[in-house]
Structure formats: structure tokens, C-alpha cells
Amino acid sequence: MAHDIEIIEKTPAEFEYKKRRSDRLMRSQLMMFALMIFMTLISFAAVQAGFSAYFVIPVVLLLAAVQVGLQLYYFMHMSEKGHGLVAFFMYGGVLLAFLTVLAFVTIIWW
Amino acid sequence: MTTVSNSVEQKKGFGAMLWDWLTTVDHKKIGILYLIGGGFFFVLGGIEAMLIRFQLLIPNNDFVSAGFFNELITMHGTTMIFLAAMPLLFGFMNAIVPLQIGARDVAFPFINSLGFWMFFFGGLFLNLSWFLDAAPDAGWTSYASLSIASAGHGIDFYAIGLQIAGAGTLMAGINFLVTIINMRAPGMTYMRMPLFTWTTFVASALILFAFPPLTVGIFFLTFDRMFGANFFDHTMGGNTIIWEHIFWIFGHPEVYILILPAFGIFSEVFSVFARKRLFGYSAMVFATVLIGFLGFMVWAHHMFTVGLGPTANAIFAVATMAIAVPTGVKIFNWLLTIWGGSIKITTPMLYALGFIPSFVMGGVTGVQQGAAPLDYQLHDSYFIVAHFHYVIVGGVVLAILAATHYWWPKMFGTMLSEKLGKITFWFFFIGFHMTFFLQHFLGLMGMPRRVWTYMDGQGWNLFNLISTIGAVLMAIGVIVLIINVIITTAKNERVGNDPWEDGRTLEWAIPSPPPFYNFAQTPLVRGLDSYWIEKQEGHNGYTAAEPVTDIHMPNGSIIPFFMTLGLFIAGFGAMYRLEHDWGLPVLIFGLAFTFLTMGIRSIKDDLGYYVTKDQIRRMERGRD
Numbered sequence: 001m002a003h004d005i006e007i008i009e010k011t012p013a014e015f016e017y018k019k020r021r022s023d024r025l026m027r028s029q030l031m032m033f034a035l036m037i038f039m040t041l042i043s044f045a046a047v048q049a050g051f052s053a054y055f056v057i058p059v060v061l062l063l064a065a066v067q068v069g070l071q072l073y074y075f076m077h078m079s080e081k082g083h084g085l086v087a088f089f090m091y092g093g094v095l096l097a098f099l100t101v102l103a104f105v106t107i108i109w110w
Numbered sequence: 111m112t113t114v115s116n117s118v119e120q121k122k123g124f125g126a127m128l129w130d131w132l133t134t135v136d137h138k139k140i141g142i143l144y145l146i147g148g149g150f151f152f153v154l155g156g157i158e159a160m161l162i163r164f165q166l167l168i169p170n171n172d173f174v175s176a177g178f179f180n181e182l183i184t185m186h187g188t189t190m191i192f193l194a195a196m197p198l199l200f201g202f203m204n205a206i207v208p209l210q211i212g213a214r215d216v217a218f219p220f221i222n223s224l225g226f227w228m229f230f231f232g233g234l235f236l237n238l239s240w241f242l243d244a245a246p247d248a249g250w251t252s253y254a255s256l257s258i259a260s261a262g263h264g265i266d267f268y269a270i271g272l273q274i275a276g277a278g279t280l281m282a283g284i285n286f287l288v289t290i291i292n293m294r295a296p297g298m299t300y301m302r303m304p305l306f307t308w309t310t311f312v313a314s315a316l317i318l319f320a321f322p323p324l325t326v327g328i329f330f331l332t333f334d335r336m337f338g339a340n341f342f343d344h345t346m347g348g349n350t351i352i353w354e355h356i357f358w359i360f361g362h363p364e365v366y367i368l369i370l371p372a373f374g375i376f377s378e379v380f381s382v383f384a385r386k387r388l389f390g391y392s393a394m395v396f397a398t399v400l401i402g403f404l405g406f407m408v409w410a411h412h413m414f415t416v417g418l419g420p421t422a423n424a425i426f427a428v429a430t431m432a433i434a435v436p437t438g439v440k441i442f443n444w445l446l447t448i449w450g451g452s453i454k455i456t457t458p459m460l461y462a463l464g465f466i467p468s469f470v471m472g473g474v475t476g477v478q479q480g481a482a483p484l485d486y487q488l489h490d491s492y493f494i495v496a497h498f499h500y501v502i503v504g505g506v507v508l509a510i511l512a513a514t515h516y517w518w519p520k521m522f523g524t525m526l527s528e529k530l531g532k533i534t535f536w537f538f539f540i541g542f543h544m545t546f547f548l549q550h551f552l553g554l555m556g557m558p559r560r561v562w563t564y565m566d567g568q569g570w571n572l573f574n575l576i577s578t579i580g581a582v583l584m585a586i587g588v589i590v591l592i593i594n595v596i597i598t599t600a601k602n603e604r605v606g607n608d609p610w611e612d613g614r615t616l617e618w619a620i621p622s623p624p625p626f627y628n629f630a631q632t633p634l635v636r637g638l639d640s641y642w643i644e645k646q647e648g649h650n651g652y653t654a655a656e657p658v659t660d661i662h663m664p665n666g667s668i669i670p671f672f673m674t675l676g677l678f679i680a681g682f683g684a685m686y687r688l689e690h691d692w693g694l695p696v697l698i699f700g701l702a703f704t705f706l707t708m709g710i711r712s713i714k715d716d717l718g719y720y721v722t723k724d725q726i727r728r729m730e731r732g733r734d
Contacts, residue, residue: 085291089315089318092315092319092403093319096319096406099406099407100323100359103355103410103422104352104355106422107410107418107419107422108349108351108352108355
């Protein structure tokens with residue numbers, strides 16, 4: 001059974017474009033990777049340096065949030081086209097989770 | 111390959127037919143399975159309702175015992191919500207949504223089958239409690255202090271049964287989301303999707319966000335009752351109110367999971383039988399999405415009397431009332447769809463016309479309860495019972511009955527009798543209002559909900575009597591429907607593609623019931639109500655987006671059945687672990703069995719099969 005496998009040849013211009021594009025992507029991914037390692041080091045250093053827990057915990061949480069964002073946008077390609085719905089669902093979920101936690105904190109545990 | 115073409119052309123023996131239904135991954139057959147399973151539990155929940163009403167027929171009645179009455183109300187609510195209303199809606203979603211978007215199946219046929227079997231085994235597990243021990247008796251909300259104090263295994267059946275059934279629902283929801291996002295035919299943009307598909311989409315998103323809290327809550331309950339945890343025990347540092355929050359964070363979106371597909375069904379019925387395009391399509395879509403969002407921000411209105419404080423009560427009261435706005439938009443859009451239409455009063459249209467006043471009454475009492483100070487008076491009275499039966503029976507059940515008549519020809523290829531259908535409607539509709547309208551006043555007169563019996567001389571006797579008579583009328587309506595189904599199936603008069611003659615959406619462009627591959631060629635969608643557009647231009651059928659090519663289809667599989675069977679067995683092990691030696695081994699065996707079947711599924715490649723062009727041409731010719 002031949003299941004019409006289409007073979008599309010790239011034109012040289014297309015090939016060049018794709019190559020430049022993936023080079024650029026690779027560069028940004030490497031940069032972000034370095035940045036994330038750096039942020040992890042800051043977190044460890046902050047704990048090691050023995051600052052007050054009231055300073056360390058928010059900083060570590062903030063850096064963690066930034067890292068989640070970088071992870072999603074630079075490594076899981078959420079910045080690219082066709083991810084609008086995914087982003088909508090994720091932000092929707094984050095909003096609902098935030099409201100739930102806010103309600104729990106304010107009306108149960110306060 | 112020959113078996114493929116034979117499977118639709120040959121009669122099979124009983125064993126082969128049973129095997130076919132156990133292993134099917136075809137969305138149309140799974141839709142029918144959901145309909146049968148949901149229908150069975152609907153009748154079961156209905157019998158429980160009748161027993162409740164007979165107990166309340168006269169004051170000081172002892173038709174059933176107080177303990178049994180608690181089991182009846184708990185199981186009536188749980189069965190009707192989780193095992194009847196939702197699966198019946200899933201039945202229609204499965205059967206119809208892939209056809210409406212021009213797809214050949216759902217995105218994950220295997221998971222679709224798994225979802226059905228989990229619902230079925232979960233429901234079976236829950237209902238075996240009647241025979242094995244005592245049924246759950248802490249109300250369908252199973253509030254924690256009461257449910258943890260409840261003796262016997264009743265609540266264990268509730269927790270484990272709903273855990274299994276809930277996981278199945280979550281799978282079904284994810285499946286529909288992926289299907290609707292990824293499998294729409296060329297040209298079927300979001301804003302060309304029929305309203306039933308849209309509401310299925312939003313309801314599935316609600317399932318995605320609402321069922322995980324239920325899973326967590328039920329796990330807490332399971333661990334508190336069966337494994338010695340203390341999540342809800344305040345003497346051990348737990349908090350009993352957390353169950354209420356978690357339950358309603360799930361429970362409120364749950365009622366929108368039920369009502370949104372019902373709105374979708376009525377939107378289809380109105381525009382088909384008013385023979386007009388749905389008025390304000392984009393406003394309808396927007397209202398659906400908005401109801402979905404707001405549905406997550408109002409759960410505490412079930413808990414006004416818990417003592418959350420005036421600030422929290424005020425915020426949740428305002429959010430609750432805000433939901434009336436998009437719902438009102440929908441009501442007016444339906445009215446304006448009928449306005450000036452060329453109306454045909456068929457059975458589905460009768461249900462749709464009956465739905466508007468009934469549901470509005472339920473909505474209005476909902477806004478009343480949304481006012482927190484008034485809710486202090488109405489809380490836990492029969493007013494509440496009247497309210498939620500008005501929205502669920504007046505909305506969801508009427509929609510399910512309408513959809514049964516409306517899509518029956520598409521699902522089974524025969525037309526339910528219109529005459530018997532109208533008899534069903536009038537019995538059910540009059541019975542429904544008789545049963546529940548007076549319950550508003552019973553509530554205002556002070557009758558609390560969930561009472562086993564009541565004293566004479568409080569002025570409640572007559573209204574309770576009328577209410578019970580109404581329930582009998584509803585039961586007669588359902589019996590007439592069952593007779594209708596039997597007669598129609600026995601007569602077996604086949605119908606064509608578009609038996610209502612005014613079908614607007616893609617499902618009416620293909621044979622009834624559709625061939626197992628649905629569309630011989632993937633359709634091209636050129637606008638909203640695409641089949642209507644084709645008919646306006648004098649075409650018969652749909653415009654194809656591709657030439658006839660080989661069709662890739664999934665293979666059936668028995669694995670979902672066994673995967674669920676393992677969980678079903680493990681449930682008994684978890685429950686009897688503390689009092690029987692065999693409990694723990696059975697728990698381990700059941701889980702190991704499920705993991706084994708999951709392993710087999712992961713390792714064994716199943717790439718499906720192809721229906722060749724020749725076979726498709728032969729089958730399409732055979733039909734014409």
C-alpha cells in the first residue's frame with residue numbers, strides 16, 4: 001500500500017533561511033541555558049551565604065518563577081506561532097490556581 | 111484487510127458482537143455505550159427518587175427506614191450527577207462532535223474507550239455498595255466530619271467508585287479538547303464550529319480544571335478513612351472545612367459541565383426547527399466562555415452559612431450574580447432565534463420551548479440564593495432542592511431528552527415515534543413542574559432538605575402529596591420513552607441522511623448511522639452551518655476537501671477493559687485491607703494488573719489499519 005509520502009525539496013534560499021534561523025535559535029537557547037545556570041548558582045549562593053530566610057525564600061521563589069517562564073518560552077517553544085491556545089489554557093489555569101490559593105489563604109488559614 | 115470490509119457487511123454471532131463492543135474504539139459505538147450505561151444509571155437514580163417521594167408522600171411515614179433514606183438521597187444525587195447526566199452528555203458528545211467538525215474519530219480512540227470503561231466500572235463499584243455493605247449515606251456532597259464518622263464501608267464505596275469514574279471523566283475531557291483543537295476539517299475555524307461543539311469544548315476545559323481538585327479531595331477522604339490520615343480531623347490538626355472548599359471548587363464548575371452541553375443541544379435544536387441561523391452566534395460563544403470562567407470564581411456561595419465572614423460572602427455573592435448576565439444573553443439569543451422563524455413543533459423543539467421558562471425559573475431562584483443574607487434563610491431548605499432540580503431537570507435532563515429524540519436517527523438510523531415522544535414530553539414536563547414547583551413553597555414554609563419524614567399539622571402534607579404525584583407522572587413519561595425506543599427498534603424503519611429535513615450541521619450530510627469511517631472524503635467547510643450552505647446551493651451532501659484516499663483507522667483493543675478491571679479489583683482490596691487478610695494482596699494484585707496492562711499497551715506497537723480506496727468506493731456505492 002503506497003501511502004503517498006510527499007517529499008518536499010527545499011530551495012537553496014529556503015535552506016539558507018532555515019539554517020540561519022536554527023543558528024539563531026541555538027544561540028538564544030545556549031544563552032538562556034547559561035542564564036538559568038547562573039540563576040541556580042545565585043539561589044544556592046543565597047542559601048549558603050546565610051542571609052535571613054525572609055530574604056532568601058522570596059528571592060529563590062522569584063528566580064524559580066523566572067526560570068519556569070524561560071523554560072516554557074525558550075525551550076518548550078511557547079514563543080513560536082501556533083501556541084496561542086496553549087498559552088491561553090496555561091494562563092487560565094494559573095489564574096484559577098492563584099484565585100483558589102488566595103481564597104484559601106485569606107478565608108481558611110488567615 | 112478483508113475483515114475490514116466484512117465487518118460492516120456481515121451479520122455476526124453473539125460472541126463476536128459482544129467482543130466487538132468490549133473492544134471498540136469507534137467514537138460512535140462508545141457514544142452508544144455511554145448512552146446505555148448512562149441510561150441504566152438514570153433509571154436506577156429514578157427508582158431511588160421514586161422511593162424518596164413515596165417516603166415523603168404522607169407525614170410520619172415509615173415506608174423506608176431513616177438510615178435507608180439517607181442512603182437513598184446520597185445515591186440518588188451521586189448517581190444522577192456522576193453516572194447519569196454526565197455520561198449521557200458524553201454519549202452525545204462522542205457520537206456527534208467528531209461528525210460536526212468533520213473528523214473520522216476522536217484524537218485518542220484508545221483513551222476514549224478507557225474513559226468509558228472507567229466510568230462504567232466506577233459506577234458499578236459504587237452501586238455494589240447496596241449489596242455488599244451499606245450504601246454511602248453522607249449526602250452527595252459527603253461533607254467531611256459526617257463522612258468520616260459514617261460507620262461501615264458506604265463512604266469507602268463512594269470515595270473509590272468516584273475516584274475511578276472521575277479519572278475516566280478527566281480522560282474524556284482531555285480527549286475532547288485535543289479532538290476539537292486538532293481534528294477540525296479544513297475550513298472549520300473556531301468561529302464556524304456548531305454551538306454543541308463549542309459548548310463541549312468549554313465543558314471539557316472545565317473538566318480539565320475542575321476534576322483534579324475532586325481527585326485530590328477524594329484521595330484525602332480515602333486516606334483519612336482507610337489509611338489513618340487526618341486531613342479533615344481538627345483534633346489532629348486537620349481542617350474539616352477544607353473538604354467543603356475542595357468539593358465545591360470541583361462541584362460548582364461541575365454544574366456548568368452539565369449545563370453548557372445542554373445549552374449547546376438547545377442551540378442546535380432552536381436553529382434547526384426555527385429554520386433560522388442562530389441569533390448572535392459570536393455572543394453565544396463569548397457567553398459560553400465567560401460562564402466557564404466565572405464558574406470557577408463562585409464556589410463559596412454554597413458555603414455562605416459556614417462563617418466565611420462578610421467580605422468573602424460579599425465577593426462571592428457579587429461573582430455569583432454576575433453569571434446571570436452571560437446566561438441572560440443566551441436566553442435572549444434563543445428567543446430571538448425563534449422570533450420570525452418558520453417554526454416546526456417537533457419533539458426536540460417542544461423540549462427546547464419547555465426548557466426556556468423552566469430554566470429561567472431555576473436561574474432566578476439561583477440569583478436569589480446568591481444574595482448571601484437571603485441565603486441564610488433558604489440554606490438547607492426545600493427551596494434549595496427546588497432550585498437545583500429546576501436547573502438540572504429543567505435544563506440538563508430536558509436537553510438530554512431533546513437530544514435523544516433529535517440525534518436518535520443519526521445514531522441508530524431509525525426515527526423515534528413523534529407521537530409517543532410528545533406524550534413523553536407532556537407527562538415529563540407537567541410532572542416535573544408538579545414535583546418541584548411546590549417545593550419552593552415547602553422550603554419557604556420551613557421544611558428542611560434531607561429529612562426522612564415530617565410531622566402532621568405543619569401545612570406540608572398537601573404539597574408533598576402533589577409533589578409525589580408529579581414524580582409518578584415523570585416516571586410514566588420515562589416509561590413511555592422506553593416503550594418508544596423498543597417499538598422503534600423493533601420496527602426498524604431506516605431513514606436517510608437528513609431525516610429532520612432542516613439539518614444545518616455536517617452530521618446531517620452523511621448517512622444515518624454513519625459508516626465506521628464517517629466521511630469517505632474529508633469535508634471542506636465554507637461557513638457556519640456548512641450543510642445548510644450546501645443545501646442552499648443545491649448540493650446533496652458536502653464538498654470534499656481531498657480526493658478519495660486510503661483511510662487510516664485505529665484497531666480495537668480489549669486492554670482498556672482489563673486496565674479498568676485491575677483498578678476495580680484494587681478498590682476492593684483497599685477497602686477490606688484492615689479487616690481481612692486478603693485485602694492487601696488483592697490491592698497489590700489489582701494495581702499490578704493495571705500496570706501490567708499499561709506496560710503491554712506501551713510496548714506493543716499498534717499502528718492501526720488502512721481502509722483502501724477500493725473498499726471505500728465499494729461501500730459508498732453499496733449505499734446509493
